[in-house]
Amino acid sequence: MLAPRLIARLDIKSNNVIKGIHLEGLRVVGQPGPMARGYYENGIDEIIYMDSVASLYGRNNILPVVEEAAREIFVPLTVGGGIRSVEDILSALHSGADKVAINTAAIANPSFIHQAARVFGSQCIVISVEAKKRGNENWEALTDNGRECTGVNVLDWVIEVEKLGAGEILLTSVDSEGTRRGFDHDLFRQVRSLVEIPVIGCGGAGSPDDIIDAVKKDDLDAVACASLFHYGHSSPIELRRALKESDIITRPEINP
Numbered sequence: 001m002l003a004p005r006l007i008a009r010l011d012i013k014s015n016n017v018i019k020g021i022h023l024e025g026l027r028v029v030g031q032p033g034p035m036a037r038g039y040y041e042n043g044i045d046e047i048i049y050m051d052s053v054a055s056l057y058g059r060n061n062i063l064p065v066v067e068e069a070a071r072e073i074f075v076p077l078t079v080g081g082g083i084r085s086v087e088d089i090l091s092a093l094h095s096g097a098d099k100v101a102i103n104t105a106a107i108a109n110p111s112f113i114h115q116a117a118r119v120f121g122s123q124c125i126v127i128s129v130e131a132k133k134r135g136n137e138n139w140e141a142l143t144d145n146g147r148e149c150t151g152v153n154v155l156d157w158v159i160e161v162e163k164l165g166a167g168e169i170l171l172t173s174v175d176s177e178g179t180r181r182g183f184d185h186d187l188f189r190q191v192r193s194l195v196e197i198p199v200i201g202c203g204g205a206g207s208p209d210d211i212i213d214a215v216k217k218d219d220l221d222a223v224a225c226a227s228l229f230h231y232g233h234s235s236p237i238e239l240r241r242a243l244k245e246s247d248i249i250t251r252p253e254i255n256p
Contacts, residue, residue, distance in 0.1 A: 003249040004215045005045040005222035006236050008229055009202060010035060011052045011145075012062045012081075018052060019230055021178035026052065029230045032065045039229060040073045043236040045251050047073065048101065048170070048224055050128075051081025052145045063095040070096020080128055080170075081145075084112075086119055093120070101170055103128040104143040107150050107157075110164060117165030126168045126200075127161040129154060131187055133175050139187055146174050158191050168198045170224065176204030180227055183210055188218040200224050208234055208242035215248055 010017050010032055017035055020026040036047055047069070051062045066079055079092040080101030092100050106113050106127055117125050130146050131139040131154045139154035158169055171191055173184035183204045192199050198221035201214045205228045214220045228234050240250045 003251045006239055007046040007048055007222055007224040008039040008044045009048045009224040009226045011050045013052050019226055033068055036069050036073055039236060043240055046076045048078040066095040066097055078126055089116055089120055099124050099126050101126040101128040107143055107152055113161055113164040113166055122165050122167035125166050126170050127166040128170045130172050130174050155190055158195050162195045162197050170200045173203035178227055179204055180206035182206055183214055185218055192219050208239055211239055212246045
């Protein structure tokens with residue numbers, strides 16, 4: 001198994017990093033530039049920028065943020081929110097992103113996944129899945145930052161996106177997101193058992209132990225954290241230390 005990646009997730013609204021619980025009740029927690037630089041300097045492996053209102057308003061406003069980050073942060077950057085076309089992907093990549101995360105447009109038009117993977121390569125295409133539990137081992141995929149129901153079964157959907165050429169899945173538990181009460185391990189394990197492409201778990205991390213469980217027990221390839229980092233409950237360096245103490249190999253730090 002490859003060393004798991006530690007990812008900082010920054011949800012952006014206007015020029016602010018925001019955070020909520022269950023993707024609701026959003027509040028400002030900081031500015032994207034200083035926060036991203038801090039995570040980079042503290043050993044983060046990757047950063048995900050998500051425009052939380054892009055699909056709602058039909059536009060993506062965070063590319064200037066990405067351009068600024070790309071000049072001084074030298075880890076892979078993923079951009080999500082409002083990615084609806086090949087032109088949108090091209091704009092994100094020209095701004096300095098290495099990958100794009102797609103949710104709403106992928107569910108509305110699954111063939112877009114195949115088209116994007118063919119043009120840019122699977123390694124560039126991350127499918128963001130916002131999963132809401134609807135019963136025993138049943139989750140519905142939501143869109144528009146958790147605002148819209150789709151009727152799409154998450155477990156069926158992840159199989160389809162892999163077949164269509166997606167290179168990675170960003171799997172967010174809406175029920176656990178922002179709670180710091182731990183991950184939805186049932187969700188993570190079910191999805192992990194169905195696909196071979198990398199799975200990034202997101203939503204609910206409250207301590208380094210949650211990260212360790214996600215890597216060891218759920219076999220995740222990466223974990224994306226927001227509240228855990230934003231509110232100072234842990235840092236990338238502290239997470240690296242905890243993983244090493246649990247005999248989990250970590251990636252070499254990139255020294256700024």
